[in-house]
Amino acid sequence: MTDKKRLFENFSALAIMQMLNYILPFVTLPYLVRVLGMEGYGTFIFSQAFILYFIIIVDFGFELSATREVSLNRDNPNKLSEIVSAVLGVKIILAVGSLIVLLLLLATVPQLREYWAFHLLSFGMVIGNMLFSLFFYQGIEKMKFITIFSASAKIFFTVSIFIFVKDTSQLLLVPIFNSLGYLVVGVVSLFVMITKFKVRIRFPKKDTLVLQAKNSAQFFWSRIAVSMYTTSNTVIIGLVLGPVAAGIFGSADKLFRGVVSLYQPLNNILYPYIAYSKNIKLYKKVFKFATIINIFIVVVAFVVSDIVVQVIFGSGFEESALLLRIFLITTVFLMPSILLGYPLLGAMGYTGEVNKSVIIASVFHIVILLISIPFLSVIHVTLYVLITELIVFLYRLYYVKKFKLLSE
Structure with a gap:
């Protein structure tokens, strides 16, 4: 085969x-x-x-x-x-x-x-x-x-x-x-x-x-x-603001993670394949195609976010639509960030850089989350996720360029 x-x-x-x-x-x-x-x-x-x-x-x-x-x-x-x-x-x-x-x-x-x-x-x-x-x-x-x-x-x-x-x-x-x-x-x-x-x-x-x-x-x-900076958000919101707030945030987060999960198959198959074959030329083709598809999905989802939340969750979840739109902006650079991680840096032997990217970002996220607990809101947490994921993306992009992994 x-x-x-x-x-x-x-x-x-x-x-x-x-x-x-x-x-x-x-x-x-x-x-x-x-x-x-x-x-x-x-x-x-x-x-x-x-x-x-x-x-x-x-x-x-x-x-x-x-x-x-x-x-x-x-x-x-x-x-x-x-x-x-x-x-x-x-x-x-x-x-x-x-x-x-x-x-x-x-x-x-x-x-x-x-x-x-x-x-x-x-x-x-x-x-x-x-x-x-x-x-x-x-x-x-x-x-x-x-x-x-x-x-x-x-x-x-x-x-x-x-x-x-x-x-x-x-x-x-x-x-x-x-x-x-x-x-x-x-x-x-x-x-x-x-x-x-x-x-x-x-x-x-x-x-x-x-x-x-x-x-x-x-x-x-x-x-x-x-x-x-993923699971902890719902847990902290639930502990601080109660189960209703956890449901509002969790609903938007579920939709967001659902969109992101569409790219998980690429992550799962590319990681062992690139680790075994080192086929960067094929990786680059997959990366470019996935990036284009990602932008298309984000634009469509952004336009219909209000309708989607209303149909799926009904009344009482109107705030979830706003959170979802913030999450969708995050997806623009989250998808490339995922593919730059283990499928590329990790597979090519730079697992330390992949791990450091999320450790540094998580420290930032937890610190800002704890500082804001006295005035915490679900919108604050969603914006923190956006900033945190951007940090991960920029960190990984820097090392991909430093090691010239896409230069073939």
């Missing part, structure tokens, strides 16, 4: 997944807003953002470090088994630690204690993600399996919500179905990896566990840094 054909197949598979990831939430979200009310919906949005912290901790950056290792050792079955076993071992340790931390937070933080059962039931998403070895399927460039597994979880959640959730008294069914979808998919993906791809899961040696954790540490801190 030629490189272009393999890339196209992988891109098509991930594009389908991202379409489902984009479409299905906007089938369920309008329903949840109307069934659960603004407070119940805000609780759902807040809890998802809160639990995402634990997902990031358990992933520990392996979707980047282990993806590259799997890609480089895809023809060595023994090495693959060693990598997968060690990564799963570290993830299990981190998952147990995360559960203990969650229980302590639920017992001591009043804002979390009110909906403790909702947050605890949502932890099933963390376990499901732990079992779903995304890094393995990305590394061997079998993206169709990622699509099948991810789509199955989303479809299960969507169908279950419409069948069983009818009013606020059934609020806890939302995290139950969400977690069940992730858990089943995690188990099935692990089964396929073992039976179809002959990966042998064995008890890893201590030094192998330490090595994998050490190799992935820089990627983990990078992911944590990114979460500081």
